[in-house]
Amino acid sequence: MRRARWRKLSGLLGWRLGLVVLGVLGFFGILAEWIAADVPVFLEYKGESYVLPALTHHGPFAEGARSDEIAAALGPGDRAVWPLFRWGPMTETSSRMAGASGAHPLGTDAFGRDVLARLVYGTRASLALGTTIAVTAVLLGFVLGCFSGALGGVFQGLIERFVEIVSVFPAVVAIALVRALEQRPSVTSLVIVVTAVQGASIARLTHVLVIHTLAEEFAVGAKAMGASPLRIAFRHVAPHLVAPLAVAAVFAVASAVLIETSLTFLDLGVPPTLASWGEMLGEIRWGAGPWIIVPPFLALAATVGALYAMADAVRRAFA
């Protein structure tokens, strides 16, 4: 039964297409150091070898050393394997707001930073951020919703009140409050607040679904067999929640990136030293032209589209 579903799922076009798109984006995100970085991928310097010095440690050069300085420091016996483009996401150059050129295939932003480099590093950050938030929020909402839907009584009252309290606070005000209290902006607080908001709405959704599903014959049958409410909820009802929760997760990923964009635009977002799609889209506040906005926008649209196609496939396979 379960295997048949997976086979059906993996045969669907939407699932395959979505996997390919996400795979390509993930590939760029994971291999960011090979595509654009200040430091070489492999370095042989004064008789010592360094593999991926950008990741492991900073190698023989001081932190923040630029690629031309490193290249100039190399002696005749030294060897270096460079990434495709020799710009890190933070490297500021003198050509600001420049259009596409051979050195900068996607141009530069308001600080003269290479847009392509920021895009690949931003892909990594945004996918990680979005996935973390979506997975945590779905887990949180699923558990809370199952408990409140299955147990009823005091539990339901308490969880309902809790969800209600969380959901009456606007996320932007909550983030603003946290930002005002913090010494310096951190990513963790952003993740926590957005997760809480998303988790609350998913908990509501799960609660309703559980109650609807509990009225179905198989759930009533399980109850007649003497199964405990929690066993019914997690064992029999939960498989029926996969499809709607998959859709909810898609929206959670998209809204995580969008919330980040909005917050960056309001100067409340992640620290500007971190490259992410939201941060790049938010650069519009400094009058960024389309060549900065369009790449992250396309990446975001591709992610949302791919996730939606996958969720749709899950819905068809599991419904």
Place this chain on the structure above:
Amino acid sequence: MLRHALRRLLWIVPILIGVTLASFAVLSYLPDPADDPALLGTLTAEQLASLRRTRFLDLPRFFNARPIDVAGRVERALIRIGEGDARAAEARDELVRLGGAALPHLLPRLDALPPASRARVAVALAPVAERMGMASADALDPQRTVAFWIRFWTDRAPDFRAANARRAVRRFAQHTSTTREGDVMELDTYALEQIMLHLEELSSPSSKSAPEWNAPGARLGAIARLIGAAAHVTRRDDRLPPAASEREALVAIRRWRDWWLVHQADYKAHEGTARFVAMLTETQYARWAERALLAGFGAGTESAGVLERMEARAPLTLLLMTSALLLAYLGAIALAVGAAIRSSPPVEWGILGASLMALATPTACLAVWAMRRAGPALGLAIVVLALSIIASPLTHTRTLLGEIARSDYIRAARALGYGPARIVFGHALRGALLPVLALASTEMPLAMGATFVVEKAFGIAGLGEETVRAVQTHDVAWLVGLAFITALTVTVTAITADFAVAAADPRLTLAALRHRRMST
């Protein structure tokens, strides 16, 4: 229905408590000034203590087993002075600060003290006598000061009663004269509570039309006198300048109210049941909630109070947000209905693509682009905001219409040969409209972020602008106030929407309402 209404209204109370608890929990994340390395070097121990005190950090969080009132403080000071230990000087300063409010707890016990410490206490009180305008040779001479204070108490004990203090303050506020001023000054800090109560009365709008303040400037004069008296007895240099305006007077009263909120326990005695009440009120949470609810969140870092600033800015934001929500929901219903009537794969795909595009388009980019193209206009801002929140109602309306289209009564209508337009408008839409409207009521907190973005892009001076400024200046009072007020508004709106839905559809029982609330 009535029972449900009552229950729903009663639930507001725990929700409100929960909301205040949540805000309080966030606030307790603020670093303690005593642990802040940036402050430690720059402030003296005294400034640090007063900074901690304004945030009630000297109090326990939720329960105070031994609340300290003025009697307790006197007791502590007497012990320290009597032992003559290192903190005796501190205790003498404390007695001077407590002043008149401490006298009813101090002077009757003067006789019972050992002679040495009796003299020390009496000498310590000399600055109080000076402040009370009784700087006679007796009061200041160390040899005779004990006798002076014992005589003072036999003469004046009846004056140190709440009723007398009230009368003295009232007379002093109504008309100034040397004797009336002297009456208040002789009570020293004992009159503070009444002064604060009277200031509160004077700052309320109804006092403007009261007959006793008819004469021009009479009310402002009274406020200035009372504030002057308070400044004199507390040695706090915060007076009203002679030619102060109405607004300045109110701001000054608010500053004093804020100060009194922090320091009132020093000048009040907890007698009888008040002691048990104080166990709950002399805590961080209770004091903070009191400041939030009664004093309108304090003034924050600005001169104007949080509530006043909010009053000035909220209408524009609300106008923007409600009209955009309305537009988005009308548009979503129109689109969904259109798709339901002309149901065909291209239309379906078109709508799906449009809603995914709306979902993936950042509000900021859309708003800035529209602003560059067409310039600042409120109408355009509303349209942009509506576009950025249309995705959720569009999806919901479409799902609901799809579900309803499969129901029996629609199939029956179709079998009877009705056209699609009649089925949608006559039957399906009715069932879908109510849940969608219920959803609209909970959309507000989500729409707020987008509203702030649009406000910033179009340069609209609404709540968003002030919020961004508050984050930069660490104006926590504004942010907590805003969070609290929005949470309150959202709660009330959701309950109203519940009632509206129940009133429109009498079949809905309590259980159905509860499900609906969770599902929206």
